[in-house]
Amino acid sequence: MPDTGFNDDATDRRLRLLIGLVVVLGLGASAAWAQQAYLHPGAVPPPGLLVLLGGTVIAAYRLRVTVRVRSGREGLAWDEIPALVGLMLIPAPWMVLCATISVLALKIWDRQGIRKTVFAAAKQALTVSAAGAVFAAFGVRPDLDQPHVPVLAVITGLVVFTLVDQLVFLPVLATDNRTSILSVARRSWIGKVIGFLGELGACLLALWVLTSHANVLLLLVVPLVVACMQLWQSRSSRTREEREAWQRLAKATDELNAVDLTQVLHSAATRAAQIFRAAEAAIDLTATGPGRTVRATEEQVLADGPLSVAPVQAGDTSVDLIAHDGGVRVGVLRLRFGGAVRLTEVEEYKLRTFASAVCTAIRNAQAYAELARIAAENAYAAAHDPLTGLANRRQFYEHAELLCHDAAPDGLVALMIIDLNHFKEVNDTLGHAAGDDVLREVARRLSEAAAPGDLVARLGGDEFAVLLTGLPTPALANHRAGTMLAALEPGIEVEGMLITVEAAGGIALAAGTGSVEELMRRADIAMYQAKRAGEPTMAYTHARDTADVERLMLTGDLRRAVDRQEFTVDFQPIVDLGSGEVISAEALARWHHPGQGNLDPVQFLETVERSGQLPAFADAVLDQSLVAMRTWREAGFDLPVAVNVSPRSLLDPDFPAAVLSRLERHEVPADRLVLELAETLTISQLDVVARVLAELRDAGVRLAVDDFGTGVSSLSVLSRIPVHQLKIDQEFVATVETSAEAAAVIRTTVDLARNLHLTVVAEGVESEPQRRALWELGCLAGQGHLFARPLSAARFLGTLQRGSAGRPGALAAALHDAGSVVRMPVRRSSGAGRSSLPHLPA
Template sequence: MSETGTNDDATDRRLRLLIGLVVVLGLGVASVWAMQSLRHPDPRPPAALLALLCATVVVAQRWRVSVRIKSSLLGTAWDEVPVLVGLALLPPPWVLLCAVTGQGLLKIATRSGVRKTAFAMAKETLAVSAAAAVFLAFRIRPDPDTPYVPVLVLVAAMLAFAVTDQLVFLPIVATDTGSSIRQAARQNWTGTVIGHLGQFLACLVALWVLATDANVLLLLVVPLVVACMHLWQSRTTRTRQERESWQRLAKATDELNAVDLTQVLHSATTRAAQIFSAAEAAIDLTAGGADRTVRATESQVLADSPLTGEPGRAGETTVDLVAHDGGMRVGVLRLRFGGTVRLTEVEQYKLRTFASAVCTAIRNAQAYAELARIAAENEHAATHDPLTGLPNRRQLYDRAGRLFTDTGQDGLVALLLIDLNHFKEVNDTLGHAAGDDVLREVARRLHESAEPGDLVARLGGDEFAVLLTGLPTPALASHRAAAMLGALEPSIEVEGMRITVEAAGGIALAAGAGSVEELMRRADIAMYQAKRAGEPTTIYAHARDTADVDRLMLTGELRRAVSRHEFTVDFQPIVDLGSGEVVSAEAMARWKRPDQGDLTPVQFLEAVERSGQLPAFVDAVLEQSLLAVQTWREAGFDLPVAVNVSPRSLLDPNFPAAVLARLERHDVSPGRLVLELTETLTLSQIDVVERTLAELRNAGVRLAVDDFGTGVSSLSVLSRIPVHELKIDREFVAAVETSAEAAAVVRTTVDLARNLHLTVVAEGVESEPQRRALWELGCLAGQGRLFARPLSAARLLGTLQRGSGGRPGVLASALHEAGAVVRMPARRASGTGRSSLPHLPA
């Protein structure tokens, strides 16, 4: 049996006990009156007078001003008037008989049931007996002709009647509604007092008319007085009820303005029970897969549990929770009363209004919860690696940064940088899915072997980092690192094969590092030292740091160089090898140091990447390159520009948006920008930057692979990156005349590009024989000192304007006579959108 069912049974038992007690008392009192009548019989009054009194009691009982407390009606009846007037006219036993008979007839006519009928008759017996006892105590003799009742006696009799009636009725109401007797008594007490005053006035008028020689027609004033008092009291009571009810509804609506769904449901159910005077209110929530039910009284929540799908109970009032705008149905609001209750039209409207507010509050709370869930997921995704679930580089840097600023940190802090040896072979041999399985297993082992307080992160590819905290001595860092690498020694089963993972680790102590970037740099140096030495781990030692003083000075000067615009960009033209016409230019960054002259990217790019100034550096190069494109275009030379991009820039999710914003600011078409990627990109880096490159390519930016042929994963890179152009490394171009192997590399690259519909550009063309050899092998474009060394944007524009042989835009004579070579129209390969022949940027 449910909790509610148990409570209902207990309440019913108490009600039966109280009603039985009242009925027994009523029978006892009635028996006393019967014995008294038999011992001292009174003459029987006229039957017409008895019938009139009985009918008056029925009408007075029906004429009631009621107020609902939960499922019960507590109100002021007007049966005291006929009873008190009757006691002044007739002997008490006959008055009691008429009052009880009238009550019984009324209950039978309204089909109130045996229990209610017996209770009403017993209650009337006790109340009339109390008033009659007052009359007898003051020795008031009934007289139909000239009734006389002192005002004091009338007041005392009325109080006795009312107090007895309330003492009998209030415990029943309190038990039925689950409230206290005091709460039940306080309901409508002002209306009750005013009603008794009206009854007292009606009794005085009736007795005065009957006791004097006044016109009997004045008795008609009594019903008028009663009617007026009744109408006034009814209107006052109902007005007050409605005002209080709407105030409770407004307060409840304010409480529903919460973002927590549980708070909304608990507040809605308790307030519903209070507003509609229900024994219990429940909300069955079905929207959003919630399947939840909440039940409550006006004072407490009874249950908050999964929805059971039980059918509704008899006597329940239900309303669907549907938003006022016709939105989806989120559930059902159920009100259970102690008996059959019919809500008035105003109450039904109020219930619909409340249900709409509850529905809106539930939808708002669910929407807020969904937004909070999405925000939490986004926050988690921003700080965690999607493959392994470990914290990523961002979270590692944040945590390390807090440790650097925490002066109360216990113990030392160290960074362990771990790189897997020969992991590329797993990807190349077993595929990337198997490689992902290996990375997940490595992440799991590292996480399980870490000490509490340590942070294990994946930086990307096959590189992991562990932030070791709470180290009592520096030597313990080596022991902790050895234990973690030892966890990787057991073989891993992948696709039915057992493989062994080897790793190298570099350890750097935070003490003396100065910054998170420097700590990472030192751990990186130590890790590569471990790889070269064949050791599992190595601790960073300043004496073995290969970074010289000049590089450290560069790192310190970078911020100043960015702020003072010491980075400049020169441009080397890219030329059609056959015609000598300039078709594009490559941007080459330079650092003009005031005291040491120009530095090339080879000399400072690593320092830029390690210093955290890479975004500002890339932004400066792009800005100058696009300004140059604008200048050339205004002069009549619409040339694309190629800009080298570091793989670390592609790891920045904001990089594509920054590039496209620059293009829009300078009104340069995305197709006029070529981003050159180093061919030595590792596959693990490609996994990370693939989405960034796809976003740029989809926007129209062209992509090129620089130094093609020098890496070990050329075909893998081409299969993963949607490029437009290949640039042959200068070492193959330099040997193309003398080395059959170099010529074979160039020929193979050209054939590969032709099949993939890519453009090929040769770097480092220094002589006419090299140019002719490249042309004969099928390479259509090249750059090098044969045509021009890197020049500033203005000097390159002057060179283009002068041209060669009086031809602007041409830097070398043609290798063939005009008309000797006929260019066929470029065919489009189906589904690729690329030309079927090698072509140069438009």
């Protein structure tokens, strides 16, 4: 009986009970035959014959076909033949005694242990006793001189002997291997049937020799027949075992083609135990993470947890799992047989092959898991704000679209936009790190105060949005909004200071808005009304909507305007103040509305920004600007064009790709395009804008800050965004002659630009005195009605070609004589016109 050393307490108890039962039955059978011999004494068999029969039993026990099983090797013995032959020649009690003592001596000699020795002896006593009982039932009287045994008795005795042997052995083997009796019985059943037939033939041959008075030397043929059968069965069993093992290996390799690491480890462990007939297989994963151990038998996974290397025991076999790509050691595959088992050369090759497949499968599963993790991180990053972890604008819009267009059976949906009051002071006073801490704390409090199902998002900067869902009545929106803003009232400790955060919220119901853009607009209006009124929250009402019916009509006309190309672009020249030559142009969008006439950006830009048509509008303006640039260049005027960019466009991560694709389509060099940024960008917006503009700037697109000096974050813009050009607001240009403060601002801006190697353009130049004053202050370029009003692309080209005073490309007389100013060389195309703004002197 196998002794694995692996059995748990419950299994070991069952084994002891089964073995005890067999021993008791064996002792009982032996005692019964002993009593029979005592009551009916007969002639004592010759000692030499007993020794011969005992030696034959030992030889038959030794001559066995072994097949690998979990806990060692299962033997197919031939001891039935000497037992049945002996029962034909000597009384059953003596044969039982002879066979039992022979097996007992053999097990003691092999040092098999008490449990195996006692079990084998008891099993032998039971099987021989059962065969002896069959012979007694058939009335067989053993006789050395004239034995007479019916053939049916021999066949029945052999069947009973085999059945008892299996009935005794199979439950013990199944319990020891923690498997079913049926599973053990089906193993090598073909070989068992063939072996039974061979034993039957050998027994019948011996019976014929003994009963037909043939030459007794013919009995020597029986061992030869047994030996031949044993060799044939041994080879066929090993061949079948090898074939099945390779089939199991191929099937296991196919199962390892999985992407889930747990599935790979569980399959590899169970298949390893099955392929190599091990009592248990374990995989210690050590390549990544804290480590992991998976233990399994052929039927089930026993454990899957943290790395736990069991102490090495006799019979353990292990092989390293080493990847072929770089020799990385992934882990160790361990097999435990429960005894001293030596693998054959073929088995070792199979083990290395299987280990290589397991290692490859583990590496593939780990790579897939890493890719899945990266994909999940990217998906999360695309939908969440990196600073606060809240949903970002994109995720918010997608979620809001679903709620606004799908009927919500569980209640109304409302939107609340929250803007922090005086948040800029935190950044300016304590720095951006402190401001980030405040935003994170605000995000945490809003998330905790939100009701289940609500979505809290950060739209950008210090602006948050909350989708309030499941509202039974509109009035409950105000209550929920007030509760969320009340969560912001407790002070926030930042760098040892207690900061009080105040916020204003605007609420708009989704019902009847028609689009997310309109819902956002209404909530935005309500939020600004709350700020002006000094209230924490305010709900949108149509009566207080500052956007009149005309603006609402414009919102509805936007899609049509984009489709019908009602947006056009005019161009205002930018002139070298010293020479009067045109050096670039600024693109100014116009809307040729069929009902309201020509509209300038002041009248419609805010409406466009609040709608979903901003990307289409921006694309239309950029396309027309690039077409004009290419037309002028073909006519001999290679002029850069400045295009205004909405802050909302800069918050779109797809904006750089759209710009660069249009430059490539129109074959315009990237450095010919100047993007004008609103100087009123908030500090909080700069975090996102800087990342978006970096891609454009790296591609060669030039950047300019429009209306420089009018906002409160001028230096912050310059420190965060590496621009190329500053544009002085016309407010300072208008009073440059009469206001010392305006002149000081312009002079300071020019000095700042010179130190930062930037160019400067003055906007709104209306008169010659203004032009001369700007020139004297060091400003080298300007634009305004003094030179030209905004013109269509065709009229702009005609103006360039006509020029001023016979000078194509010039729109004003020079302020200095030719040669009195030395200018840096600039690139020209084949015709007139300069390629860039004049360089500031060093």
